[in-house]
Amino acid sequence: MFLRKLAVSLCVLLSIILLQAGMAFWAQQNSEFHTERNRVANQMLAEFISLRADKQRLKVWLAEYLLTDDANTQFRDTLFNRMQQQLSTLEQLAIRDQLYHSQEADLQHTMQQVKVISLLQTNLQTLEQALKTREIARYKDDAERWTALISLFDKIQDTDLAELLQQAIVGQRQRAQSTESDALSAVQSVKRTTILISLLGLVLAIMLGFYLARALSRPLQSLLDGTKQLQQGHFEYRIAEQGPGEFAELARQFNLMSGYIADYAKREKQSQLAAEQLVAERTSQLQQALDQLHQAEYRQKQLLADISHELRTPATSIQGEAEISLRGQPKSTSDYQDAFGRILSASQQLSRRIDDLLLLARGEDRLRQVQLHTKPLAQFIQQSISTIQQWLPAAVPLHTDISGCTADPLYLLVDDEKFSAVLRIIVDNARQYAKDIPALNLKFCATETELQLTLADQGIGIQPDEIAQVFARHYRSAAARQARPDGLGIGLCIAKDIMEAHDGSIRLSANQPRGTCVTLTLPLFPGVNDEDSDR
DSSP: HHHHHHHHHHHHHHHHHHHHHHHHHHHHHHHHHHHHHHHHHHHHHHHHHHHHHHHHHHHHHHHHHHSSSSSHHHHHHHHHHHHHHHHHHHHHHHHHHHOOOOHHOOOOHHHHHHHHHHHHHHHHHHHHHHTTTOOOOOOHHHHHHHHHHHHHHHHTTTEEEEHHHHHHHHHHHHHHHHHHHHHHHHHHHHHHHHHHHHHHHHHHHHHHHHHHHHHHHHHHHHHHHHHHHHHOOOOOOOOOOOOOHHHHHHOOOOOOOHHHHHHHHHHHHHHHHHHHHHHHHHHHHEEEEEHHHHHHHHHHHHHHHHHHHHHHHHHHHHHHHHHHHHHHHHOHHHHHHHHHHHHHHHHHHHHHHHHHHHHHHHHHHHHHHOEEEEEEHHHHHHHHHHHHHHHHHHOOOEEEEEEEEOOOOOOOEEHHHHHHHHHHHHHHHHHHOOTTOOOOOEEEEEEEEEEEEEOOOOOOOOOOTTTTTTTTOOOHHHHHHHHHTTSSHHHHHHHHHHHHHHOOOOEEEEEESSSSSEEEEEEEEEEEOOOOOOO
């Protein structure tokens, strides 16, 4: 129903627009018609006046010619050509003027003007023939010449051409004034009609706009209120299903949408509550699992600490007894002395394992807490060589190379105890996995910013794909497990943590043609304060 009203309103507005367009077209045509009438009338008036003026010039020329017999014939010919052109133009304008007559009087006036133009053409031809053939020269008496002059210029067929031309000019002037008045009247009429139609269209447009706005405002306001209620979360709000059929259907669809949104919001809220409950349950379970892991880790560390404590006492006793026996008088047999040597070696190995377990039991945080001391580069090199030789058997020589170190007064920041543990770990690995190799190579190389210590053996070596895994806790390669089944795989992990605590690094690479190279890197300083630093 509302769509029908809207269609009717649009059709009315379209009719008004078409009517205005038709009026504009009619106004344009009417204005062009009267404007062209006025232009033709004015042009004919101008041609008549110009023709009369040229005819007077020709009469003056002829008088001069008759009196002096020495006039310019070229000026005469120019006047004849121009007058002929003026008459031709007048004839064409008269034909066009016949097309724009609006009443019988206009047609009669045009026919009268055509008659005048015809007489003027005849007179012009006669005058041109007489002047160019010099007929006037045959008259000897002046009176005869002036009589002939008047006859040629002003008389034709007993008609006074001067008076006829004057009457044509007066009539054409009246005609021009009449056409101008008609043009102005037509313009005024067009203005009045256009204003009237515009006012009528404006009034109808205002009335239709007011009607449509009134018909739309109430349903749209209801719909706007409903959307605001939905925005505020009041999904139970409903719009009254009334008014024109289209708006009633729109209200019904809106109410259906509100119901769907309300149902979806209810299900979403239930899902959210269920998800929150599930998250709370999973969080509680994860917290319990985390507590269990903390307890397990604590029990593991406590177990390692207990085992280390329990093993250290007998190991220390074995080591002490063996050292006492070896410092005593030589026994009767060498086997007895060798047995004590083996006891000492085993107890030392057991003590080292216990130290590693104690370090792990303290955790990674304790490994990264170091007491750094300033140490000159030369002193550090000598101390490192001494520490490595201490952990090597006497039968295994150590080849050192310090040619890569400069003589500059460079310093390091190290924790002697923990760095000695790193040296012990890499030397112990070299001993265990290179038992048949007679010597180890130790090389120092220093730059302005770092020191590299490289210990190379000729043992079982390392594969390229194992380099990234050797620092993982308890990782041991197949070759390492075969060479030493009782290893724990924790030494390199401890060494890596200690080196990182020194802002250094440790890396392993293959030694050609066989064996392994362990490179320790520490930062060098040009000079530091002689104070300890805690980390």
